[in-house]
Amino acid sequence: MKNRIYIVGIGPGKEEMMTGEALYILEQADIIVGYTTYLNLLGERFQGKELRATPMRQEEERCRICFAEAEKGKTVALICSGDAGIYGLASLMFEIGKEYPQTELSVIAGVTAASSGAALLGAPLGHDFCTVSLSDLMTPWETIERRLKAAAEGDFVIVLYNPSSHKRKDYLKRACQILLRSMEEGRVCGYVENIGRNGTKTEICTLGELQDREVNMFTTVFIGNSDSEVIDGRFVTKRGYDCRKHL
Numbered sequence: 357m358k359n360r361i362y363i364v365g366i367g368p369g370k371e372e373m374m375t376g377e378a379l380y381i382l383e384q385a386d387i388i389v390g391y392t393t394y395l396n397l398l399g400e401r402f403q404g405k406e407l408r409a410t411p412m413r414q415e416e417e418r419c420r421i422c423f424a425e426a427e428k429g430k431t432v433a434l435i436c437s438g439d440a441g442i443y444g445l446a447s448l449m450f451e452i453g454k455e456y457p458q459t460e461l462s463v464i465a466g467v468t469a470a471s472s473g474a475a476l477l478g479a480p481l482g483h484d485f486c487t488v489s490l491s492d493l494m495t496p497w498e499t500i501e502r503r504l505k506a507a508a509e510g511d512f513v514i515v516l517y518n519p520s521s522h523k524r525k526d527y528l529k530r531a532c533q534i535l536l537r538s539m540e541e542g543r544v545c546g547y548v549e550n551i552g553r554n555g556t557k558t559e560i561c562t563l564g565e566l567q568d569r570e571v572n573m574f575t576t577v578f579i580g581n582s583d584s585e586v587i588d589g590r591f592v593t594k595r596g597y598d599c600r601k602h603l
């Protein structure tokens with residue numbers, strides 16, 4: 357029989373925003389492994405379980421702990437915020453998993469920040485969108501810039517993950533300046549901080565204003581397409597229905 361590791365996206369924060377499947381898997385698991393903040397987000401319900409907190413940045417270490425525990429015969433759940441396959445550990449687990457043919461990996465989908473943040477803003481993702489991470493820890497900035505330009509060229513709604521960190525304070529400004537080469541200053545934008553956690557904050561502004569806003573690493577940023585507008589204080593990207601014909 358194969359060992360099994362579940363790679364579980366727990367959603368943005370509070371338990372109500374976790375899928376039923378994720379909750380069920382975590383209840384079945386013998387051990388839950390994850391970054392300390394995420395283990396704390398799980399709250400009371402799982403405090404009786406074996407929990408293994410690992411520090412930030414040591415992603416490979418965290419993955420290897422999972423394989424070692426699975427080899428002892430335990431059912432392991434590795435938790436990631438949002439969806440584990442979107443800027444999460446699922447892909448690294450499959451890469452390391454080549455060394456562990458006896459272990460089977462299952463990915464459990466979670467609600468990603470693009471989706472949970474969009475819901476708080478209104479309906480910004482009503483048409484084609486793409487996500488771009490502004491983290492250049494493992495991706496050269498030239499690649500990020502190329503993708504931003506291509507997304508603007510394609511008139512996609514753009515969702516920015518990792519818009520800032522202690523070392524990258526001005527990255528959002530740099531991204532906005534690239535987009536402003538082809539987009540108008542009044543383009544509808546929005547951002548959401550701490551989705552599903554204490555201190556949730558939602559803002560709608562223009563692209564011109566966005567470039568001077570300070571955001572932190574728990575923020576997801578939305579840049580509208582040429583059909584996005586603000587309707588009754590909500591950020592909406594229209595799908596193209598002709599609803600005026602009934603007026």
Ligand code: SAH
Binds near residue numbers: 441470520
């Ligand atoms: N796997 C996660 C993304 C991890 S990358 C997911 O699917 O959501 C980390 C980035 O995700 C953060 O910098 C931020 O841009 C976004 N993010 C994750 N959780 C968030 C939250 N609760 N509130 C706002 N943004 C969040």
